[in-house]
Amino acid sequence: MxxxxxxxxxxxxxxxxVLLSAAFVFLPMGVSRLTGAHNPNAEKLSEYECGFPAFEEPRSQFDVKFYLVAISFLLFDLEAAFLFPWAVSLEFTQWTxxxxxxxxxxILAIGLxxxxxMGALDWQ
Structure with missing residues (x-):
């Protein structure tokens, strides 16, 4: 046995x-309601990350600029991730x-x- x-x-x-997770989720919500900080309005409830409403006609057109900027951010974020191991191993790889x-x-600078x-970084 x-x-x-x-x-x-x-x-x-x-x-x-589980207790700490629940406290970190529900305690701030309860404190905001008790202190009067909970004041939802149209601006607070609007979409702020994607730039277009989350629930609308799926075949409607939307602006692709957000996705181009997001892909550019990921590209240069990965560049930074490649710089760290390169800097650590530079004494072994030397000039090569x-x-x-x-x-x-x-190549990344030419791409940027x-x-x-082309105006992909201009936000309108």
């Missing part, structure tokens, strides 16, 4: 995690690694200049 006492610390941990990274950064020239 399995000794269930060895699972007690896990159950205690799960209970504390340095030249390779400069070519990579040059093209994107800027």
């Amino acid at each position: 399995v000794d269930l006492e060895q699972y007690l610390p896990i159950l205690i941990f799960l209970f504390i995690a 690694g340095w030249i390779g990274m400069m070519v990579f950064l040059g 200049a093209y994107e800027w020239k």
Whole structure:
């Protein structure tokens, strides 16, 4: 038979995690209602991240600029992610690694200049 006492610390941990999670979710909502900070209006309830209403006709046209900026952000975020291991291993890769990274950064700089020239970064 399995000794269930060895699972007690896990159950205690799960209970504390659920309790803290619920506190972090519901406590700020309750405090805002008690202090009067809960004041929803049309501007607060409007969409702010995607730029268009979430529930509308699925075949309607929408502006693609948001997605172009988001893809550009991801591209340059990944560039930064490649810079960290390159900087750590530069003493091993020496000039070959340095030249390779400069070519990579040059290609990204040309892409950014093209994107800027085409007006993909202009928000209207």
